Amino acid sequence: MPATPLPQIASTSWEHPADRAALNTMRSIPGFDEIVRRAAGFFGERGLRHLFLANAVRTGPTQRPRLYGMVREVCASLDLPEVPDVYVTLSPLVNAMAVGFERPFIVVNAAALDILSEDEQRFVVAHEVGHIASGHMTYRTIAIITTTIGFSALPFLAGLAIMPFQLALLEWSRKAELSCDRAALLAVQDTTLAMRTFFRLAGGSAVPGEGDLDAFLKQAAEYESEGSAWDSVLKAINTALREHPFNTVRAAELQRWVASGAYARILAGEYARRDGTGTQSTYAEDVRGAADYYGQQAKETFDKVGDSFARAADAFRRKAGG
16 A cells, blocks of 8 residues: 655654754764765765766666665655665675765665565665655765774774764764654554564564564563663673664664654644644754653663662672571
8 A cells, every 4th residue: 555645744753852962962072073074075975876886786667677666656755856866786785775975875785675575675765765865864874984994994093083983973873773764664654564674684584484573572672671780781882883773672662653653643744844834843852852762761771770789789688697
């Protein structure tokens, strides 16, 4: 069933408040704008585009026509006026990315087309369209470059000096992914499909009797809710240098957004529009939303710390009494 178009929808309708908060934090780092400008100038969009023109297949009416049409349908759902070029490149990784500066384009790895169903491909492509619609591309492209190339070639002290920039960039990148998962859901308008795509990206099987989406969603809840304070520290370490959040985290976060009622309100027509009409969020609401998100994470960590201390004290008392 075709998705209901969302005329003039503004990206602020789906953007996660932590996305904007992380971006503002990143921009406050001394020298950040200069690093971005130099990186963008060094790599340039022409160089990126030539790389895929030379060694990938650009979709069109006769070249991967289903994918070519799929991107147009997604852009129509999100009312994106300019449809980006899409390239397919040979890679064993199930992945896609949007890259570029002035004229961004989407790259889909062939493995994603081989492994994912057509509907799952649609969700993945819609996620990348969300990045373009949200204006993520300059920072997103640099995040991809730093993740791919890293700073290993830099002298040790130079790498240390730029590390805060890299960590802040990757923290923003992970939060931007949460925004674009929302955009993808708005484009496909199928929550089960969204959850199934996370399941498949995490390694879930599509073979009948070999995969259980409900079990995966329980696993997502377990990852988020269980564990000690030390587990929280380990999770932070595991994700610090990742460009994407874990698929269980993405599934749980998107479920929370749907449960909040925001998704249903947008489908009902209550959303911010690019012409300034509709339900517009204020800066104060953005700050409050980000504070609530990070505050809840901090509260859960502190609760776990307190629980760990309480259990340790109880064990000590029992031992002393025995």
